[in-house]
Amino acid sequence: MKRVDFPEPVKALIGELKRLPGVGPRSAERIAVWLLQSPKANAPALAHSLGTAKETVRPCPVCGFFAMESICDVCDDPTRDDQILCVVEQATDVLPLERSGSFRGRYHCLGGKLSPLDRVSPEDLRIPSLIRRIESAPAELEVILALGSDVEGEATANYLAELLRGRNCKLTRIAQGLPAGGGLEYADELTLMRAMQGRRSI
Numbered sequence: 303m304k305r306v307d308f309p310e311p312v313k314a315l316i317g318e319l320k321r322l323p324g325v326g327p328r329s330a331e332r333i334a335v336w337l338l339q340s341p342k343a344n345a346p347a348l349a350h351s352l353g354t355a356k357e358t359v360r361p362c363p364v365c366g367f368f369a370m371e372s373i374c375d376v377c378d379d380p381t382r383d384d385q386i387l388c389v390v391e392q393a394t395d396v397l398p399l400e401r402s403g404s405f406r407g408r409y410h411c412l413g414g415k416l417s418p419l420d421r422v423s424p425e426d427l428r429i430p431s432l433i434r435r436i437e438s439a440p441a442e443l444e445v446i447l448a449l450g451s452d453v454e455g456e457a458t459a460n461y462l463a464e465l466l467r468g469r470n471c472k473l474t475r476i477a478q479g480l481p482a483g484g485g486l487e488y489a490d491e492l493t494l495m496r497a498m499q500g501r502r503s504i
Contacts, residue, residue: 366411383407388446415458445471
């Protein structure tokens with residue numbers, strides 16, 4: 303008996319969906335079937351918005367954030383503090399910082415983090431443009447390393463600290479410790495150690 307499967311166009315759609323990060327085979331099937339069968343799904347609008355975003359949005363040549371014009375809204379904002387530069391791993395890391403309302407300086411998106419297992423080396427990151435921005439600044443910058451606390455994030459932060467030491471900048475690292483609303487009983491040893499090291503006067 304012949305084995306029954308999805309038609310070829312549906313299998314091709316599932317194959318493309320499986321390539322998305324965090325989408326496994328089952329999830330890809332569910333999304334594909336929903337797009338085809340749900341009255342709420344608007345596949346042409348989805349395809350159009352995806353195509354438009356792909357054609358019109360590009361990395362900002364200055365900082366690496368999302369831009370539609372020549373530079374992004376952050377780099378185009380004259381009210382920003384030019385003396386503070388926050389270095390993040392990905393362009394998406396800018397959004398939580400912006401939503402917090404706690405930072406009004408400039409950003410630099412590296413485009414990833416050092417990861418030998420994933421074959422990501424310093425040459426794959428936007429490090430040369432970071433150095434150029436620091437060295438061309440008219441006055442000393444504060445460079446905030448706002449990188450993840452995983453192994454790769456720590457390795458990237460240490461690499462940048464060594465590379466930038468002695469240049470036209472003062473290096474700082476974002477504080478790490480307990481999350482808001484979190485209790486000590488749920489914190490791991492590394493988080494508690496960093497929370498103790500990063501304590502401040504009140």
